[in-house]
Structures are given as C-alpha cells and as structure tokens.
Amino acid sequence: MRKLTFAFERLCKRFLVNEDGLVAIEFGLVASLLTLMLIGATDLGLAARHRSQMESAVRAGIQAALKGGSEEAVKAAIDASTDLPSDPPATVSASKVCYDKDGAELSDCDSGGVADIYMEISLEQDHKWLLGLPGFSNPSKLKLNNSIKILSVAAS
Numbered sequence: 001m002r003k004l005t006f007a008f009e010r011l012c013k014r015f016l017v018n019e020d021g022l023v024a025i026e027f028g029l030v031a032s033l034l035t036l037m038l039i040g041a042t043d044l045g046l047a048a049r050h051r052s053q054m055e056s057a058v059r060a061g062i063q064a065a066l067k068g069g070s071e072e073a074v075k076a077a078i079d080a081s082t083d084l085p086s087d088p089p090a091t092v093s094a095s096k097v098c099y100d101k102d103g104a105e106l107s108d109c110d111s112g113g114v115a116d117i118y119m120e121i122s123l124e125q126d127h128k129w130l131l132g133l134p135g136f137s138n139p140s141k142l143k144l145n146n147s148i149k150i151l152s153v154a155a156s
Contacts, residue, residue, distance in 0.1 A: 054142060056081060058144055091125070093122045094119060098117050116153070120146075124141060
C-alpha cells in the first residue's frame with residue numbers, strides 16, 4: 001500500500017511541476033466562457049430589438065387612434081406595421097374606455113356623462129431565444145400595454 005501512495009504522490013508532483021500545455025488549457029476554458037457570454041449578449045440584444053419593434057407597432061396604433069380611428073382601425077394599423085415581426089403572429093387588442101367627470105369608469109361610451117375617452121392597446125408576441133437562458137422559458141411572451149386619451153369632453 002505504501003508503494004501505491006508513494007507512486008501517486010510522485011505523479012501529482014510531476015503534474016504540478018510540468019507546465020507543458022497549460023496555456024492551451026487556459027485558453028480553452030476562457031474562450032468557451034467568452035463564447036457563451038457573446039451568445040448571451042446577442043440573445044439579449046435581439047430581445048431588446050424585438051421589444052423596440054413592438055413599441056413601434058403600438059405607436060402606429062396610437063397614431064390611428066388619434067386620427068379618430070375605431071378599435072378595428074387601430075388593430076389593423078398595428079398588424080400592418082412593417083416593424084413588427086410576422087413570425088410568430090402577434091395578439092392585438094384595442095378597446096375604448098370611458099370615464100365620467102369624477103374619474104369613474106363607465107360601461108357604455110354612448111351614455112351621457114362621458115368626460116374622457118381613452119384607447120387602451122395591448123400587444124403580445126412570443127420571442128424565441130437563440131439558446132435560451134436559465135430561468136427564462138423559450139419562447140418567452142413579450143407583452144406591451146399602452147393607453148392614450150383620444151377625447152376629452154369640456155364641462156359645460
């Protein structure tokens with residue numbers, strides 16, 4: 001048993017003293033880590049770009065709402081936006097919400113007592129990650145909500 005222990009100690013000392021190939025091993029470790037970091041940064045950049053494209057599409061919907069467009073016209077403007085990726089398909093919703101002079105939400109915008117009318121826009125789309133990140137589902141849902149006042153009735 002003593003001979004085996006002595007042989008193992010001698011082998012360990014040889015590995016600790018001999019530095020041949022150490023640079024290649026260090027390069028392999030560092031290069032693989034840097035490659036993973038580069039792919040992760042690219043993935044996050046693509047997600048930020050996708051979010052920016054969604055914001056641009058919602059802006060197109062807001063412009064349609066400000067021009068007096070209906071809910072369907074707003075949805076069509078968002079769907080027709082050239083910035084929004086067509087794959088995967090986006091889920092768009094637009095609805096008018098009315099409030100009285102006290103700020104209470106009204107169920108019907110055609111009833112009397114409407115002081116303010118808002119257009120609420122919601123856009124949802126899946127984002128596919130290149131590799132996927134720990135803690136994030138692949139694909140992830142990106143969701144964007146926005147509302148804008150399209151009409152304010154002056155109190156008489």
